[in-house]
Amino acid sequence: MSDQTPQIAPPKSRKGVWIVAAVVALAVVVGVFFAVRGGGDDAAAGTTKVKLGVVGASDPYWKTFEDEAAKEDIDLEVVDFADYAQPNPSVSEGEIDINQFQHIIYLADYNVKNDDDLYPIGSTAIYPLGLYSEKVDSPDQIEDGDTVVVPDDDTNQARALLLLQSAGLITLKDGGSPFSTLNDVEDSSRVKVQAIKADLTPTSLPDVAAAVINNDFVEKAGLKFSDAIVTDDASDPSAQPYVNIFAVRAEDKDNATYRKLVEIYQNSQPVIDGVQEVSGNTAEIVKIPGTELEGTLQDVQSQIEAQ
The missing domain is CATH 3.40.190.10 (Periplasmic binding protein-like II)
Known part of the structure; x- marks a missing residue:
């Protein structure tokens, strides 16, 4: 135990107390103002923040995808996952907004086994085996x-x-x-x-x-x-269950921003060039409507449930 006598600070003046109170009140007002606005210049410019989950974010075309999305006022953050087991639960739990790493069969198997209803909103590519x-x-x-x-x-x-x-x-x-x-x-x-x-x-x-x-x-x-x-043959209709897709929660299937990401992936030449470079020019970019993908998903899920 210390032998020193504790020093007691003298009381503050009433004027000092009012100054402190005024500063705190001003800080609260400013904080509320920015909270209502959504925060920062990005919100003022109409930028929408989106978290996209992938496996293999080190592929250079993901940075290109982020840059292309920024041109459409989408602040895209590509979140990397170590293995295929993580991105779907992360979408379901709201940790990320959307993912792109799987084909339809994988999603169907996940939905059935986890009683989930993740939804394919657009296709990306199919890779020959x-x-x-x-x-x-x-x-x-x-x-x-x-x-x-x-x-x-x-x-x-x-x-x-x-x-x-x-x-x-x-x-x-x-x-x-x-x-x-x-x-x-x-x-x-x-x-x-x-x-x-x-x-x-x-x-x-x-x-x-x-x-x-x-x-x-x-x-x-x-x-x-x-x-x-x-x-x-990647172009064979029987190969459609192996088409890679963007997946979201069912309630987000009509989200305009997420669908815009699909359009960017399918139509941006810098992104397409990057995908082809990584795949050794074997990838086939496909544009299958979400409703058609959903039909394929439902058919595959029914086959899984019937096993």
């Missing part, structure tokens, strides 16, 4: 009984199996579907199919005849998109 090999230059050169690897996650695995079927390597029960699994591969198929984690498919190439590799991992593995010995 490719089969790669270090041993052959064509699917026809793969020998009977060889092993081919596919990703083990549900949606990409089904798409990979459909690709192998179109290449004449396997036959799927009932012709296959967006929900086909390894159990649907007929015994009469030419090759054996093995499923492993998507990020490991490139490293499997020395040990197997071929591997279906997601676009995300192609260049990271030192490959080129042009190295694919076969790809699926």
Whole structure:
């Protein structure tokens, strides 16, 4: 305990008290004024703040997208997420306003499993899925009984199996579907199919005849998109469930600002050029109306619920 006697400050004069009170009152008035206005020059200029969730914000075209949005008085903040599991709950909980990272099948699976109703308001692009090999230059050169690897996650695995079927390597029960699994591969198929984690498919190439590799991992593995010995047809109507989309809460589906972001993505040449550069010119920008996307979403969700 200190031996010093505490010093008591002398009382303030009444005049000083009134000055302090006046300053506080003025600060409150100013604060209310700016709160009502929405704050700062951005609000005065009519700028709308939007948070967009993505996976892979380091891709240069997202900065281009922000710049293009600013020209339309949209103060766009691109929020990066580490994995695919986070952006949808973040929209539902209001942490962000809109996201763009998934295709329709992924959203349908999320909505069904989480009893949610996120809504696709516009399409962005579809990326062909490719089969790669270090041993052959064509699917026809793969020998009977060889092993081919596919990703083990549900949606990409089904798409990979459909690709192998179109290449004449396997036959799927009932012709296959967006929900086909390894159990649907007929015994009469030419090759054996093995499923492993998507990020490991490139490293499997020395040990197997071929591997279906997601676009995300192609260049990271030192490959080129042009190295694919076969790809699926992105323009085929059956590929629509794999179209990437902007998604929002159902109550926001008619939000004019969010729909403007869709228009910017689809029509801004600097953004399109950036998307193509990142995808090795494999991306196909598509303009599918939100109502049509919703119909596809509902069809896929019904198929999931019926399983």
